[in-house]
Amino acid sequence: MTQDEMRALVLAELQRIAPEVDGAALDGARPLREQVDLDSVDYLGFLVALHKATGVDIPESDYEAVATLDGCVAYLLAH
Amino acid sequence: MAEQAQAPMPSAAAPAPESPATPATVRMTYREAVREAIREAMHADPRVFVMGEDVGAYGGCYAVTKGLLTEFGPERLRDTPLSESAFVGAGIGAAVGGMRPIVEIMTVNFSLLALDQIMNTAATFLHMSGGQCNVPVVIRMTTGAGRQLAAQHSHSLEGWYAHIPGLRILAPATVEDARRMLAPALADPDPVLLFEHALLYNVSGDVPPADAFVPFDRAIVRRAGHDVTLVTYGGMLARTLEAAERLAADDGIEAEVIDLRSLRPLDEATILDSVRRTHRAVIVDEGWRSGSLSAEIAARIAEQAFFDLDAPLRRVCSAEVPMPYARHLEQAALPQVDGILAAVRPLVTR
Amino acid sequence: MSDIRLPSLGADMDAATIVSWCVAPGDAVQKGDLLGEIETDKGVFDLDSREAGVVAALLVAPGTKVTVGTPIVRLQEAVPVPTAAAPEAPEAPEAPEAPEAPEAPEAPEAPEAPEAPEAPEAPAAPEAPAAPSALAAPAAPPPSPSPHHPHVSPLARRIAAEHGLDLAGVTGTGVQGAITQADVARALAARDDATPAAPTGAPVPTPASAHTPATIVDGMRRAVAAAVTRSKRDIPHYYLEHDVDLHAALAWLARHNADRPITERVLPAALLVRATVQALARVPELNGVHEHGAFTPSSAVHVGIVTALRGGGLVAPVIADAQTHSLAELNAALLDLVQRTRAGALRTSELGGGTISITNLGDRGVRAVHGVIYPPQVAIVGFGAIADRPWAVDGMLAVRPVVTITLAADHRVSDGIRGAQFLADIGRRLQAPEDA
Numbered sequence: 001m002t003q004d005e006m007r008a009l010v011l012a013e014l015q016r017i018a019p020e021v022d023g024a025a026l027d028g029a030r031p032l033r034e035q036v037d038l039d040s041v042d043y044l045g046f047l048v049a050l051h052k053a054t055g056v057d058i059p060e061s062d063y064e065a066v067a068t069l070d071g072c073v074a075y076l077l078a079h
Numbered sequence: 080m081a082e083q084a085q086a087p088m089p090s091a092a093a094p095a096p097e098s099p100a101t102p103a104t105v106r107m108t109y110r111e112a113v114r115e116a117i118r119e120a121m122h123a124d125p126r127v128f129v130m131g132e133d134v135g136a137y138g139g140c141y142a143v144t145k146g147l148l149t150e151f152g153p154e155r156l157r158d159t160p161l162s163e164s165a166f167v168g169a170g171i172g173a174a175v176g177g178m179r180p181i182v183e184i185m186t187v188n189f190s191l192l193a194l195d196q197i198m199n200t201a202a203t204f205l206h207m208s209g210g211q212c213n214v215p216v217v218i219r220m221t222t223g224a225g226r227q228l229a230a231q232h233s234h235s236l237e238g239w240y241a242h243i244p245g246l247r248i249l250a251p252a253t254v255e256d257a258r259r260m261l262a263p264a265l266a267d268p269d270p271v272l273l274f275e276h277a278l279l280y281n282v283s284g285d286v287p288p289a290d291a292f293v294p295f296d297r298a299i300v301r302r303a304g305h306d307v308t309l310v311t312y313g314g315m316l317a318r319t320l321e322a323a324e325r326l327a328a329d330d331g332i333e334a335e336v337i338d339l340r341s342l343r344p345l346d347e348a349t350i351l352d353s354v355r356r357t358h359r360a361v362i363v364d365e366g367w368r369s370g371s372l373s374a375e376i377a378a379r380i381a382e383q384a385f386f387d388l389d390a391p392l393r394r395v396c397s398a399e400v401p402m403p404y405a406r407h408l409e410q411a412a413l414p415q416v417d418g419i420l421a422a423v424r425p426l427v428t429r
Numbered sequence: 430m431s432d433i434r435l436p437s438l439g440a441d442m443d444a445a446t447i448v449s450w451c452v453a454p455g456d457a458v459q460k461g462d463l464l465g466e467i468e469t470d471k472g473v474f475d476l477d478s479r480e481a482g483v484v485a486a487l488l489v490a491p492g493t494k495v496t497v498g499t500p501i502v503r504l505q506e507a508v509p510v511p512t513a514a515a516p517e518a519p520e521a522p523e524a525p526e527a528p529e530a531p532e533a534p535e536a537p538e539a540p541e542a543p544e545a546p547e548a549p550e551a552p553a554a555p556e557a558p559a560a561p562s563a564l565a566a567p568a569a570p571p572p573s574p575s576p577h578h579p580h581v582s583p584l585a586r587r588i589a590a591e592h593g594l595d596l597a598g599v600t601g602t603g604v605q606g607a608i609t610q611a612d613v614a615r616a617l618a619a620r621d622d623a624t625p626a627a628p629t630g631a632p633v634p635t636p637a638s639a640h641t642p643a644t645i646v647d648g649m650r651r652a653v654a655a656a657v658t659r660s661k662r663d664i665p666h667y668y669l670e671h672d673v674d675l676h677a678a679l680a681w682l683a684r685h686n687a688d689r690p691i692t693e694r695v696l697p698a699a700l701l702v703r704a705t706v707q708a709l710a711r712v713p714e715l716n717g718v719h720e721h722g723a724f725t726p727s728s729a730v731h732v733g734i735v736t737a738l739r740g741g742g743l744v745a746p747v748i749a750d751a752q753t754h755s756l757a758e759l760n761a762a763l764l765d766l767v768q769r770t771r772a773g774a775l776r777t778s779e780l781g782g783g784t785i786s787i788t789n790l791g792d793r794g795v796r797a798v799h800g801v802i803y804p805p806q807v808a809i810v811g812f813g814a815i816a817d818r819p820w821a822v823d824g825m826l827a828v829r830p831v832v833t834i835t836l837a838a839d840h841r842v843s844d845g846i847r848g849a850q851f852l853a854d855i856g857r858r859l860q861a862p863e864d865a
Binding site: 042058 | 683686687690691692694696697698739740763764767768771789792793
């Protein structure tokens with residue numbers, strides 16, 4: 001999977017939870033939860049959806065690494 | 080209370096008393112219209128005089144007779160003690176004795192003190208004297224709520240009086256009617272009660288020449304329409320007309336608005352003619368619903384136009400509570416435009 | 430024979446529009462089966478059956494708005510009736526006389542029909558066997574209910590008589606579903622020009638989609654406004670706050686989650702809900718409903734989870750019998766319910782019936798939330814943000830993750846001391862989360 005494909009996948013899952021998200025307007029380097037209204041249920045749902053789509057299980061200790069869009073894409077590609 | 084109700088007097092509002100029949104349409108307030116009607120009557124007939132609480136020196140608690148004491152003197156503008164039973168009784172006696180008294184009662188609530196005189200004497204004398212004694216008295220009184228005068232000054236009891244055979248009950252809702260109804264009331268050989276809604280006194284309106292006046296016992300279609308008939312009178316006419324305009328603008332419903340004018344006798348022909356065209360009727364009455372004038376009108380429509388009805392009759396009345404003092408509660412208790420809209424809309428389906 | 434009535438999905442709901450049916454006369458349904466969709470001010474919900482039986486008749490046409498308590502589906506006892514499928518079911522294209530009804534079961538022709546607020550009774554099936562309206566004809570002839578006469582306005586009846594029109598085939602659009610002059614005129618026109626495919630000129634609305642998102646938000650706003658206004662008018666609230674150190678709880682949770690796949694990971698919010706539910710067992714005067722001047726405590730804890738919707742508005746879906754749930758079950762229920770709420774996939778049985786509510790604004794950073802009780806409940810528990818704060822530990826200053834738990838409760842039912850004991854109990858339970 002290329003970086004662009006992964007990015008598209010992550011965005012699609014995000015938009016499934018927060019349909020108002022405009023992918024082009026997101027700053028990839030800023031934490032997602034500063035830019036998108038996600039509560040803890042939404043966020044866990046988002047990570048579970050990524051897990052189901054990619055098979056990658058993100059442990060709680062790695063939440064820091066996936067806090068941004070860029071970090072998330074890189075983390076999923078690396079695992 | 081009297082001070083609260085007193086309104087500033089326009090300094091030179093009075094036209095020349097010598098020309099009672101005004102040649103063209105003139106604009107004035109409802110208060111001025113009643114005053115002009117009284118002046119005209121007093122100039123026209125020396126038997127006419129006014130009596131009531133504070134009508135003379137004070138000018139009337141709603142300032143209707145202000146200035147008349149100077150013009151006509153204390154013999155014809157008679158301040159009375161605070162005893163409705165006594166001065167209404169005196170007025171009836173004067174009428175039987177050949178005078179043409181105009182008795183003013185401060186509010187319809189206080190008229191209950193004189194109910195014995197009105198009901199047991201004025202309304203019955205002609206009958207009990209075998210047709211020998213007419214009672215040509217005119218009794219004016221204020222009715223209705225909306226001024227935060229609470230549960231002893233604000234009710235609409237004209238429907239009770241409309242129950243009584245022997246009385247004529249008028250409810251002038253327009254400035255023209257306020258100006259023109261008094262003369263035929265005085266000319267009537269029997270007792271006439273005029274109900275003036277307290278919120279109308281400051282309203283301005285046109286008074287066309289006297290010959291344009293529709294006889295006082297006829298209801299008038301104030302707004303033509305073909306979808307529903309709204310029957311009302313007195314203080315509710317303005318908001319019923321407002322509701323009709325809203326229905327036209329918002330819902331495309333053309334409501335016909337009937338101003339009853341005479342509550343007894345009722346002009347059934349005008350009501351029934353309208354309902355037979357619109358097939359629906361809503362009655363807007365500031366009185367309480369139970370045993371009310373609105374009930375009477377609904378019953379007559381059901382009796383005489385049943386097979387022309389395409390929807391249930393509806394009524395918009397005051398809440399069945401003593402009129403509250405607090406402004407928001409008083410407004411909530413009274414029929415409002417939104418209540419009229421809510422009553423009408425479900426009836427008109429296409 | 431029994432009727433399923435339109436359920437109340439909360440104190441702020443008094444009516445709903447039937448959007449569609451997904452059962453037909455003759456269908457057997459079990460408790461919990463989907464019957465159709467209804468639309469309230471808060472959106473569209475799946476209507477699930479609260480009884481088992483065989484559908485005898487659908488009493489309300491799609492697109493019709495009915496008040497809570499209106500019978501909407503008639504069920505027979507679950508004895509299979511093989512021939513029950515009504516031959517004159519509404520879809521039958523050859524239904525006589527009323528051309529506008531047959532092929533559009535979700536569109537009674539009058540645009541006003543869905544609005545008719547004064548129709549507490551279901552529009553009745555006309556006396557004659559064929560009901561070309563959108564309603565299903567009674568399915569099983571034998572124990573047929575007493576024939577229900579449709580309302581006909583006096584004028585409509587007179588005109589119909591003058592023209593020899595049989596009113597049995599006419600759908601009423603007036604007050605209480607009454608047949609009006611206009612309905613008769615349409616029926617006469619349809620009879621006179623025998624071109625059945627010519628419907629009247631009136632545009633046919635599609636009530637199912639009549640609500641735009643904007644009107645749903647408006648309706649939602651009105652519904653929320655009605656509920657909170659009633660609450661603040663009728664319920665004398667008292668408010669308490671209690672700060673709780675979550676150091677032990679979060680440490681335990683981190684260990685707990687570390688061993689588990691992401692799909693089984695427990696949220697701090699679930700821990701808070703769990704502690705609240707357990708503490709409620711000891712304070713019955715906070716769990717129940719206050720109606721008709723009296724409080725009825727509930728032994729079961731049905732927790733309403735106040736959930737904000739994207740685009741605005743609130744819904745409080747209920748986790749029923751939360752006291753029987755393990756932490757893992759509670760966590761799963763919480764995730765499932767909140768996600769389905771936001772996806773618009775709630776069922777009617779998941780709304781209403783709550784005995785207490787929980788609101789959590791902590792994710793948005795606020796320190797404390799003083800809730801408005803959702804009538805007829807008598808308490809709402811609020812959670813603020815879990816944030817590092819200075820905290821005295823053994824006489825020394827430490828930095829600890831602290832949450833402010835609040836209680837708004839109905840003073841008619843409970844006193845502050847009970848509320849305080851309740852909050853303290855939640856705090857104690859959070860110090861020993863492994864017991865959860």
